[in-house]
Amino acid sequence: MMKRTALKIGYIGTNFHGFQRQPDIRTVEEELIYHLRKLDYIDDLKKSRFRIAGRTDAGVHSLGNVISFQSEKEVRVNEINNSLPDDIQILASAPVRYAFKPRYAQMRQYRYMLFQDLDIDKLNECAELFKGTHNFTNFTKRFQKTTTRTIDDIKITRAELGDYHKREFPNLHETLTPIFVDIYGESFLWNMVRKMMRVFVDVAVGKMTLDDVEKLLNPAEDEPRAYIKVMEPDYLILMDIQYDGIKFTYDDYACERFRRNLVDSLTDLQRRYAIRESMIKSLNDLHEF
Structure with missing residues (x-):
């Protein structure tokens, strides 16, 4: 029996050319479709009624973009996350009605x-x-x-x-x-x-x-x-998308896993910062002579 599910997606936009599918370049939508097909959640996009809430530009990040599709297979968030790359993960899910269209949201942040x-x-x-x-x-x-x-x-x-x-x-x-500007x-x-x-x-x-x-x-x-x-x-971060009458259930393990991935990326940035700081200091020392 077909069941329709909405998924809330987190991703680091740095290495994506935006959300929307484009030929021969890496996008969030293309990654999602590839792995959902690989795991037999969907096959034909039209038959599965695959829909998205919004198309973020290249470099934009998300903690709350939403997709929906219908499948005969019971959706297992962490099975999908195990297949997905680290910079894109499913954070929450919700059962939705057959006619649900994620683009028609009650609120975006x-x-x-x-x-x-x-x-x-x-x-x-x-x-x-x-x-x-x-x-x-x-x-x-x-x-x-x-x-x-x-x-x-x-x-x-x-x-x-x-x-x-x-x-x-x-x-x-x-x-x-930073200064946070949150727009609703x-x-x-x-x-x-x-x-x-x-x-x-x-x-x-x-x-x-x-x-x-x-x-x-x-x-x-x-x-x-x-x-x-x-x-x-x-x-820019798409923080959240909310719908009238739909409550997403966040997966604790999935959220912690994505948090750890973010922390790991910070460690890498720290090393890059240390290298550049060392080079700047050395140039300053040379200049003093």
Whole structure:
């Protein structure tokens, strides 16, 4: 008997060319389909009604993107994770109705991390302008039928780095304390969050006024589209996607396994940092002579 299941996916986007399948390059969707087929969960994508919640760009990370499919085989999260590479893992699952389409979410949460020393008060003032329903024509690369979107909330916090980072990267603790910008809404346009973040930074450093922002959010119909350069994808995380009436069950072992993979990658980064720090110090010593 066919059962439909939704899976919540975590992945480190660094080595993926985005989520969506593309010929001859590595993507999150391609990896998922390959391993689900390999394990006999799905065969024909149309028959299995394989669906995705959203397509993240190259370099963007996730703790909560969602896929769904139907299968006669009972879904075992850790069997799939044992087959998947370390930089992509299933974190949670939920049984869903036959007609479930993951793209129609109740809420999405994106987090962008800013590493500059920015004025939090100015960031919050900018955030207030974005909350609510606006025309986001200037905040997407792609022409769409409707560019009206609603931002439910934006939370800005100066984060405290975790104990692991403090212990293993003591020299970086002060310089790399990030600002978290968490944005909540039902749906987002392509590049919308990253373009928003460019405006946030420009306001915080005085390159743009709040009046300028209001004009970008409510352009006249005959007004040419404004050019806003997108911020880097590397600092964007799709944190979560939620649905009305659907409760995901997180797998403790799967979450711990993905956490360990992240810690291991930090250890590698620490070594790279130590090498570069040593080279910089040696160059400084040479310069003194």
